[in-house]
Ligand SMILES: Nc1ncnc2c1ncn2[C@@H]1O[C@H](COP(=O)(O)OP(=O)(O)OP(=O)(O)O)[C@@H](O)[C@H]1O
């Protein structure tokens with residue numbers, strides 16, 4: 094009798110899920126090992142991270158503030174993947190969303206109840222506009238959105254830096270590199286956690302519903318899986334591609350709105366804080382399922398929050414980045430391994 | 443079994459090139475193979491026959507290491523071997539060309555041949571790869587153009603590339619899964635010549651096909667599977683098409699006379715669909731045709747002479763540059779495929795995996811593709827997964843397709859079962875016209891018979907059926923009239939009853955025949 098590995102054609106869902114969980118645990122274990130080698134007690138550190146995150150309402154509130162933008166960017170990337178588009182530009186759309194919302198708050202007079210919806214609309218629109226050119230290039234000229242969306246990130250980032258330190262710089266002179274405080278803020282729901290979080294959670298649920306039980310969701314699924322058969326059935330493939338990619342940009346833009354109007358309160362360079370790139374990881378870990386994004390964004394938030402604690406221990410943020418990288422690496426390996434099963438071979442040979 | 447060795451001119455003790463012993467393969471809910479044994483000797487072409495879903499492709503996937511059997515052994519040259527991946531099998535000299543090609547369309551022939559091959563030089567250069575490919579092509583007697591992009595090749599040429607890919611890795615056993623389903627008769631003959639030359643060098647071929655005449659022509663021995671079990675292995679000359687069909691299904695198949703109409707059903711009626719001087723950018727030139735209610739119009743011609751474009755124009759997938767497409771007198775050219783389908787035009791497309799189905803999506807999603815917009819699958823903007831599932835179950839039942847799990851990707855169904863599902867899905871919506879392009883591709887004899895009978899039923903109900911096919915016999919059997927295409931033009935239309943094979947053959951080669959009458 095001996096053991097043999099066997100490759101299955103498609104991985105059963107429970108195995109794929111188990112592989113996800115295992116890959117996260119493995120990544121944590123490897124990080125722990127490396128820390129131990131660097132002379133840091135990983136168990137002690139883990140305990141500190143966990144108690145700092147979950148042990149107090151402050152920790153939980155911080156967690157909430159990280160959770161919300163990751164949900165938005167994670168959903169943005171996941172939605173794009175639904176139709177086979179890689180939106181690498183959530184980072185840029187996030188920045189533009191923040192820029193548009195800040196612009197309305199700073200320069201348009203009006204009561205809060207009217208300004209907030211206007212900011213939200215402007216941010217979503219801004220995010221959508223920022224992905225418009227890559228979208229049209231993909232839809233009409235089959236130009237890969239991977240590069241175009243990525244390149245626009247740098248433009249958006251620099252644009253926000255420029256605006257926040259130049260024309261829109263706080264006129265009072267108190268802040269050196271940001272705009273003035275926004276006169277309008279997103280109300281809080283719990284401690285310092287603002288409405289961004291419940292809105293994002295609600296959106297995840299709504300998107301999950303849209304993709305599974307609407308006709309539009311069915312058509313997007315078909316168009317994303319095989320454009321040929323969607324065209325054959327007369328589905329407007331190009332229109333769906335455009336709509337889905339714009340929606341993806343709008344979601345990332347919304348994330349920016351919530352960040353500037355809720356968490357930060359003013360527009361500053363680097364407000365996106367890599368959320369756009371982390372969103373790619375969130376979406377991939379969630380296998381592009383909106384409800385899965387809730388779980389993976391939460392995990393990512395815990396890791397990021399842990400990173401803040403680690404910094405107080407003299408570890409750099411790079412440790413955190415390395416850890417997220419490890420998780421993705423292990424998830425990819427796990428995905429492949431989920432296709433295998435171990436089997437006993439009876440008999441000789 | 444010395445008899446076999448004698449006949450093939452082998453030593454009395456010569457081991458088979460490959461042998462399968464007692465292979466079992468189970469998928470959730472399906473027994474694909476049960477206790478199958480098979481021996482293939484040097485110098486023989488061994489055909490594998492069986493109904494759709496009988497387990498032919500699965501058995502070959504086991505032999506090539508894509509699937510692992512639950513029980514049984516594989517012997518190569520007399521020694522037991524375990525293959526965990528296709529690479530193991532090819533290293534042991536067993537190579538397969540699949541039912542659905544696995545070439546990279548954007549790559550050149552040379553690149554495809556060298557892809558994933560240990561012998562590929564580490565520093566690749568275009569001219570080096572092309573030279574190597576040219577040498578191989580010459581050595582193995584398979585003519586290919588090394589620099590051509592695969593996407594630009596005809597199906598027959600693509601298949602030659604696939605075979606070259608396998609043979610270049612020193613395969614001694616070549617497995618071909620329904621190789622001729624997509625070939626023109628001339629291409630098939632070319633393939634047979636190459637196969638005979640290959641086995642003459644002491645190699646072997648395992649050949650899967652549903653075309654019994656062809657199997658009798660090319661095979662030395664024939665093994666028949668039924669519901670995953672082996673029924674028999676016979677010498678080809680001891681078989682007839684009839685005896686093979688009988689063994690495959692386990693009962694006599696009665697081939698019905700298709701052209702006679704049921705009593706009381708009138709012949710072709712009023713015109714339903716009219717093509718009037720349709721021209722499509724260099725693919726169709728001034729095509730005029732008239733389809734009448736309750737008739738089957740056959741379209742003959744060598745593949746690639748505008749049949750695909752004709753189907754696209756008929757179903758709204760392509761808008762002609764010139765001319766009109768009239769359905770019941772209204773121009774449908776600008777409507778697009780969805781509205782045309784909604785008007786009662788069904789379409790069994792030529793390439794089921796490219797356009798008829800989304801292979802990675804579930805059986806349910808694929809089966810409701812034509813009816814998802816209407817109740818009960820849709821209610822307003824909502825898509826009802828349960829109703830969709832129920833409809834899919836219904837269609838699968840009429841199509842006589844056993845589906846163990848409606849949530850599994852449709853590509854897990856056997857090739858013929860995919861085709862059956864598509865065909866039934868389209869027949870359901872075809873209340874005015876059914877455009878069927880090579881509908882019998884990949885179907886077993888029984889299923890072809892059933893499908894043809896169903897076409898005649900549609901005809902008797904007053905539906906106009908367009909049947910595009912390369913099988914002249916099929917066309918002659920069924921069609922009221924046959925239009926012959928050549929270079930995007932209709933060379934002529936002949937009455938089915940008086941049709942003369944030779945006349946049609948000449949028209950397929952570009953001679954003009956009797957012209958189609960076109961109503962204004
Ligand atoms: N990966 C898979 N997962 C689940 N079921 C499968 C899978 N592959 C094949 N099957 C099932 O196994 C059975 C045998 O399929 P197989 O493809 O071997 O048939 P076949 O003889 O090649 O038929 P055809 O002539 O239609 O190509 C079918 O019922 C099919 O649905």
Ligand SMILES: [Mg+2]
Pocket residue numbers: 498499500541619856857858
């Ligand atoms: Mg098959």
